[in-house]
Amino acid sequence: MERVILHYDMDCFYAAIETRDNPKKYKNKPMIVAGGVVTTANYEARKYGIHSAMSTYEAKNLCQNLLIVPPNKEKYIKESEKIHELVLKITHRIEFIALDEGYIDISNVIPKYSSKEKFAKIFRERIYKHTGLTCSVGIGVNKISAKIASDINKPFGQYIFNTRAEFVEL
Template sequence: MKEKTILHYDMDAFYASVEIRDNPSLKGKPIVVGNSIITTASYEARKFGVRSAMPVMEARKLCHHLLVIPVSMGKYMEVSRKIKNLVARLTEKVEFIASDEGYVDITELVKRYPSKEYFARRFQKGIYKNTGLTCSVGIGYNKLSAKIASDAKKPGGYYIFNNSQEFVEYISGKNIKIIPGVGKKFQELLGERNILMVRDVHNYSLYELISYFGKSRGEFLYCSAMGEDNRQVDYKRKIHSVGNENTFRYPLESEVEIKRELESIFHKTHERLVGKDLLCKTVTLKVRFENRKTITRSKTLENLADSREILKNTLENINESVDYSMRVKLLGVSFGNLVQKSIRQLSFSERELFNKKNRVDLLKEKIKKIEKNN
């Protein structure tokens, strides 16, 4: 297989950075963007343990002088579109995975520049010049190495892995959670086998890891620790749905807990929807109870939408129809029947305006014909 050069960019504390850019008095202060649930925390806030998806009330207990800025999704998405347009000018080989990050296949592109380091700095300067925002950049030989490289020098830095040897040397001494996809629950399972650092994976054969954690997770863990990742920058893929779900170690039983978790999952899913410039027609809620019974409830909208308010109200209406007499083990939210914004259908109001214009034009034509005949 031909050697690839992949770049991963990640905007630094995206929503918070946009707010700080627009209001410089916020610079250096611990701020979060969110309503009841935090969507983004500035790096100053993160020092207090504040993080995204955390309830604002809980964050205030960690940082008493925390500043909370309401979400302005329209503003963030406008900036996101500008960033995407800038990146797309470089090459069509871009996979945008959220409103603030993406992978770029620069295998051929980077050959036009003096070095990978030069390209990384130029990429960052271009984003900053046009948006006033910083981003972290990682360049690797595959998507895995590029992603971990972009996290290495956050915020505002860049890091480069030229080959698998450099990558394995770097991650061997890191905590196992550095591997994207190794969440809290998987970490606990790995801890039972005394796999705490990436180098601990090297003590096991592929067969052993599969026997302990299953084929999918076993292979994923083995390949990641070895720096292997055959995924391509998927710039031609058609997206059928976007969604997120959480499995809870301790089942949820209160209405407050369920509502809080749903809001967090909704936010992540909505961010992916708008980040990919998509409109949806169907909202789906998935619930798995403690006894393993799983239900899905869906609602199809009259018109395509990406409005946070419309989609959230729809989800809340669906949620009201669910009987939560049993404790909840899993919650999921997804948006389906997707259409790119560039080829969206007319909204009801737009169709009415269009039809009204047609009726006026037809009336004018009739009047002209009558006048001509007379």
């Protein structure tokens, strides 16, 4: 049986949590979660060239109306634990690599679904239903192909490499 690996990556995880919890204050506004360095930039802030690991000073120079939210690590850990619990209901063949992403070996799970696309859609919608947060999903034949696939249709998208040949052709 060929391996089927899913990579999920929460979209702008820390910023998305803050926006979900304070929509009137942060929705559709450029915002970062940062101390001295940007931890996460939402998509509105990224339009200005702001990205993780950039200094807050530099980010503020790129966007004068940038909103800066101090990190709340405990809140992010709690959300991550909710997501981990949801994932563990699918299988225990998991490698959580950060608070907001992980690899899941779904080789034994996927035959129960009509397609990989259907599984990915159900997975994304389930995370959203239980957390109010979006994630992007990639499915591939190994971790590298799954990780690349999860970046292709961000945010809240999915991409599937069904064969090794599809991945190699990219």
